[in-house]
Amino acid sequence: MRKLLNEELDRLDVDAYKNSDKTPITIVLDNIRSLNNIGSVFRTADCYRIEKIILCGITAQPPHRDIRKTALGATESIEWEYVEDTLKALANLKNNQYHLCAIEQAENSKSLYNFKPEKGQKLAVVFGNEVKGVQQQVVDYCDTIIELQQFGTKHSLNISVCAGIVIYDLFNKVSSLRS
Numbered sequence: 001m002r003k004l005l006n007e008e009l010d011r012l013d014v015d016a017y018k019n020s021d022k023t024p025i026t027i028v029l030d031n032i033r034s035l036n037n038i039g040s041v042f043r044t045a046d047c048y049r050i051e052k053i054i055l056c057g058i059t060a061q062p063p064h065r066d067i068r069k070t071a072l073g074a075t076e077s078i079e080w081e082y083v084e085d086t087l088k089a090l091a092n093l094k095n096n097q098y099h100l101c102a103i104e105q106a107e108n109s110k111s112l113y114n115f116k117p118e119k120g121q122k123l124a125v126v127f128g129n130e131v132k133g134v135q136q137q138v139v140d141y142c143d144t145i146i147e148l149q150q151f152g153t154k155h156s157l158n159i160s161v162c163a164g165i166v167i168y169d170l171f172n173k174v175s176s177l178r179s
Helices: 014-019 035-047 065-071 086-095 136-141 159-178
Strands: 024-030 048-058 079-084 098-103 122-128 144-147
Touching: 024 035, 024 086, 024 159, 035 048, 035 159, 048 086, 079 086, 086 098, 086 122, 086 136, 098 136, 122 159, 136 159
Parallel strands: 024 048, 024 122, 048 079, 098 122, 098 144
Antiparallel strands: none
């Protein structure tokens, strides 16, 4: 097997990407403190044509060199906005018929494996602070709490790793409903 060259990958340019159909998922970053994590989420969101990222609270905004370092240009392709208050961002999404999902360890959470979006459903997925997680009032406001089951000694995954797993899984589930 021969590794493909970048020019053989047939990737979209930024303008074509912006005009392409998007996966009906919006990512909400609730008080993410690491600029590298923010950039990584942008890059993963670009990979799976996520429609938008909403940055909330202390979450930094592009342009910033530490975001740019891990985003590798995805801040130019992904639509994003900053909303200071996460609950206000979620209220707007709910008013636009999004199903709100917090990624958190909580009572009555659903495992990511068992979460099944409905056909035609738009999802908003909230990822929380590296230390404190998703704010409790945000958890309370969401329609579904999704948990990534873990079986080791640690209590959490890095937010960029968690986002990669969740976005990949939801992209596949939503894509299978669209075809």
